[in-house]
Amino acid sequence: MRIDVNTSVGSYPWRRVPGTSPAALRAAMDRAGIDTAWVFHLPGIAWRDPMEGNPWLLDACAHEPRFTAVPAIHPGLPDWERELEGLQQAGVRIVRADPGWYGLAAAGPEMRSLARETARVGIPLMMAVRFEDGRQRHPLDRAEELPAAAVRALVREDPRVRLVITHADRGFIEEVHFGSTPDESSRIWWDISWVWGPPEDHLATLLETIGAARFLLGSGQPLRLAETPIARLDLMDLTGDDRARIESGNALALLGRS
Amino acid sequence: MLIDVHVHFLHARSPRGDWQARNESRMRAAERIGITWQVSSILGTWGARSPIYFPSPADVSLANEVQREIVAQYPRQVRGYVVVNPNFTEHGLSEIVRGKAGGMIGLKLAASRRADDLMLDPFCAAAGQHGFPVLQHVWQHRRRDYPGQEASDAVELCRLARRHPTVAFILAHIGGGGDWLHSLREVRRAPNVFVDLSGSGVDGGMLERCLDAVGAERLLWGTDLTMDTGLAKLRYLERLLDAEALDCIRYRNAVAIFPAASFPES
Numbered sequence: 057m058r059i060d061v062n063t064s065v066g067s068y069p070w071r072r073v074p075g076t077s078p079a080a081l082r083a084a085m086d087r088a089g090i091d092t093a094w095v096f097h098l099p100g101i102a103w104r105d106p107m108e109g110n111p112w113l114l115d116a117c118a119h120e121p122r123f124t125a126v127p128a129i130h131p132g133l134p135d136w137e138r139e140l141e142g143l144q145q146a147g148v149r150i151v152r153a154d155p156g157w158y159g160l161a162a163a164g165p166e167m168r169s170l171a172r173e174t175a176r177v178g179i180p181l182m183m184a185v186r187f188e189d190g191r192q193r194h195p196l197d198r199a200e201e202l203p204a205a206a207v208r209a210l211v212r213e214d215p216r217v218r219l220v221i222t223h224a225d226r227g228f229i230e231e232v233h234f235g236s237t238p239d240e241s242s243r244i245w246w247d248i249s250w251v252w253g254p255p256e257d258h259l260a261t262l263l264e265t266i267g268a269a270r271f272l273l274g275s276g277q278p279l280r281l282a283e284t285p286i287a288r289l290d291l292m293d294l295t296g297d298d299r300a301r302i303e304s305g306n307a308l309a310l311l312g313r314s
Numbered sequence: 315m316l317i318d319v320h321v322h323f324l325h326a327r328s329p330r331g332d333w334q335a336r337n338e339s340r341m342r343a344a345e346r347i348g349i350t351w352q353v354s355s356i357l358g359t360w361g362a363r364s365p366i367y368f369p370s371p372a373d374v375s376l377a378n379e380v381q382r383e384i385v386a387q388y389p390r391q392v393r394g395y396v397v398v399n400p401n402f403t404e405h406g407l408s409e410i411v412r413g414k415a416g417g418m419i420g421l422k423l424a425a426s427r428r429a430d431d432l433m434l435d436p437f438c439a440a441a442g443q444h445g446f447p448v449l450q451h452v453w454q455h456r457r458r459d460y461p462g463q464e465a466s467d468a469v470e471l472c473r474l475a476r477r478h479p480t481v482a483f484i485l486a487h488i489g490g491g492g493d494w495l496h497s498l499r500e501v502r503r504a505p506n507v508f509v510d511l512s513g514s515g516v517d518g519g520m521l522e523r524c525l526d527a528v529g530a531e532r533l534l535w536g537t538d539l540t541m542d543t544g545l546a547k548l549r550y551l552e553r554l555l556d557a558e559a560l561d562c563i564r565y566r567n568a569v570a571i572f573p574a575a576s577f578p579e580s
Binding site: 071072074075188189191195252253254256257278279281283284287288290 | 336339340347457491492494518522543545547550
């Protein structure tokens with residue numbers, strides 16, 4: 057079984073991207089052999105109120121059993137706590153925030169509050185380091201990338217905080233993992249969408265030094281090809297157990313499913 | 315057949331203590347992917363004794379010699395480009411002659427001098443004499459100068475290509491950083507510029523736009539520093555194209571622009 061934890065639907069503000077509809081995402085999953093996907097609403101990252109994309113996302117996911125919704129919470133807007141509680145009561149298992157896109161300090165008081173609240177209601181918080189290579193971004197796309205220091209700060213807000221970080225590279229992951237206590241790092245999961253395979257073998261190194269338990273299959277599709285993380289795993293010498301953990305086991309355990 | 319037109323090997327004089335492991339990893343991954351031929355270049359001592367993109371003549375000579383040794387070590391898997399630093403004209407031209415005699419099949423221009431600089435002309439003329447294609451390192455839509463390299467973009471490469479219409483040029487790593495949409499707009503009207511698909515970038519829509527811009531007839535498959543992304547792009551193309559178009563990208567275009575008999579069937 058394969059779960060892609062890093063997918064989106066909806067258009068991207070900065071360039072034309074094919075395959076952004078729910079149907080196209082399904083087709084890409086079929087093409088790449090992906091069974092289920094965690095999905096967020098891509099246009100919402102640039103909206104003044106990203107939470108306005110949540111109803112559409114939840115509706116799209118309600119009609120597609122292979123999708124798990126990852127709605128957005130903007131902790132700088134009034135009454136966001138009620139949005140979070142409502143999502144939790146509606147059965148949402150994970151939420152996301154993109155502080156750089158919201159114009160918030162990544163480890164500022166709003167994000168710290170969000171980390172504490174997600175911990176209190178028992179929901180993991182997903183954040184992306186980036187969506188595109190910084191060298192190709194639109195001249196007006198100046199959203200700050202998520203800094204590693206913010207991940208370390210947020211995981212320390214509450215011993216129940218759980219973070220899922222996407223689009224991080226090897227250096228970022230190592231900085232956070234080895235800059236955290238074993239308890240802290242055990243509450244952070246990383247997708248492999250931005251971790252290089254051979255010949256640099258960054259992912260192989262991380263699996264050796266950190267272990268497979270911390271990693272999730274993620275592609276970043278449709279902004280990036282769905283095939284990439286699978287090709288990455290195909291080029292590695294992984295045990296069947298480790299591959300199964302990365303492809304689905306860790307994600308299922310994180311959301312309390314089996 | 316599958317030809318990787320953008321490959322680098324490390325060596326003992328590079329700063330990397332893990333150079334052998336990286337080279338072995340590349341060969342292992344190549345076998346898994348099914349790469350028949352890897353066309354490689356080495357940029358001096360990779361920064362150990364002179365900058366990667368401004369290698370000294372001594373480091374250029376060393377790197378080209380190591381490249382020839384690697385070809386000799388893997389005669390049925392690896393081919394090589396001659397690397398030059400165009401700021402050293404006589405030295406670079408002599409390296410091309412030495413490389414040709416040693417079995418090299420292409421010229422690699424990195425970022426020692428802007429691609430449209432007239433100083434590159436004698437090197438491109440020499441490449442033309444030997445039937446070498448020219449692989450030019452490109453920063454897709456370079457909006458400013460970056461430290462450590464005198465990088466070029468597609469506009470500059472295409473100016474050079476227009477001055478040498480009988481030479482095939484390879485725009486390096488369309489997925490290797492920068493605004494690839496900008497590059498694709500430029501290369502569509504440069505018939506002797508081919509686009510190498512290597513690089514860590516695996517943007518959705520990039521391959522479709524490459525096909526729109528230059529067609530399967532001017533695309534070359536490659537990996538550069540990330541073979542996993544190369545494999546992902548290949549798998550995507552397999553779903554996108556018919557067998558004939560796919561073969562153009564896998565090897566036919568490369569066979570056409572490198573010297574005859576560079577890639578005998580393994």
